[in-house]
Amino acid sequence: MDETGRPPLRVVIADDQASVREGLVLMLGLLADIEVVGSAADGQQALAQVRQHRPDAVLLDLHMPVLDGTETTRRLAEEFPDVTVVILTTYADDASVIDTLQAGARAYITKDADRLDIARTLHSAASGLTVLDPRVQAALLTRAAAAPQPDRPRELPDGLTEREAEILTLVAQGMTNAEIARTLFLSGNTVKTHINRIFTKTGSRDRVAAIRYAQRHSLDGPV
Known part of the structure; x- marks a missing residue:
């Protein structure tokens, strides 16, 4: 002890x-x-x-x-x-x-x-x-600072923040919460919180619905 x-x-x-x-x-x-x-x-x-x-x-x-x-x-x-x-x-x-x-x-x-x-x-x-x-x-x-800025719509739909759009894109690419956390250097709890907010803002019941939303709004491409 x-x-x-x-x-x-x-x-x-x-x-x-x-x-x-x-x-x-x-x-x-x-x-x-x-x-x-x-x-x-x-x-x-x-x-x-x-x-x-x-x-x-x-x-x-x-x-x-x-x-x-x-x-x-x-x-x-x-x-x-x-x-x-x-x-x-x-x-x-x-x-x-x-x-x-x-x-x-x-x-x-x-x-x-x-x-x-x-x-x-x-x-x-x-x-x-x-x-x-x-x-x-x-x-x-x-x-x-040297990385090129990602191509994003000027105004993200439904009040999504840039971080939420980034995480939604990774969800749409098939990443798990743990993989997203490692990629973005976030804790698992932080990723989970962002995903819950994404579901609320996009009206998605689950990841499948969120992926469809991302595809409709061109948020499923490279981050």
């Missing part, structure tokens, strides 16, 4: 560099609110450790042999959706950010973070928050 009386967060650490991995195990193991239950040298070992220990979170290096961080994250999200994935890496380039977040990672921090920052990120991510290193946020903002 930590000082608040809560059980410690159970974590598996995966990094192919032994010195980094062992340092993280030792460093985080000294914290009362973290319990390191396993460590791995590659993505395949990380999956095995998660199957064995069923941790709350995985602290995962991005560039590893056998299975890299992105593919490991994707498999963890499919097999263990309740396990939070936090990427810890040297790289803060936007391509890696997009790939790992879309694969299901909840947080992305760089290796110069101290142990308290890492611990706070693990706890915040496990509670449902998305946490990004400031440099990662800057990379995402740069990418967003």
Whole structure:
């Protein structure tokens, strides 16, 4: 138990560099609110450790042999959706950010973070928050600013907001709520709330009706 009386967060650490991995195990193991239950040298070992220990979170290096961080994250999200994935890496380039977040990672921090920052990120991510290193946020903002604006009607029908129209388009493309959340970096609850509002505004009883609405109003194309 930590000082608040809560059980410690159970974590598996995966990094192919032994010195980094062992340092993280030792460093985080000294914290009362973290319990390191396993460590791995590659993505395949990380999956095995998660199957064995069923941790709350995985602290995962991005560039590893056998299975890299992105593919490991994707498999963890499919097999263990309740396990939070936090990427810890040297790289803060936007391509890696997009790939790992879309694969299901909840947080992305760089290796110069101290142990308290890492611990706070693990706890915040496990509670449902998305946490990004400031440099990662800057990379995402740069990418967003450079992206072409989507083709949308000047006035969206029935009072739909731009975000609701964006989510409706993804619904029309067959995405699940979880896939929409990963694509737009939103929580599952936020996506559900938006979809409920979309149903109300469009008079749709279910997703099938919403998809038909999207098709009638040309909101089923690329986002």
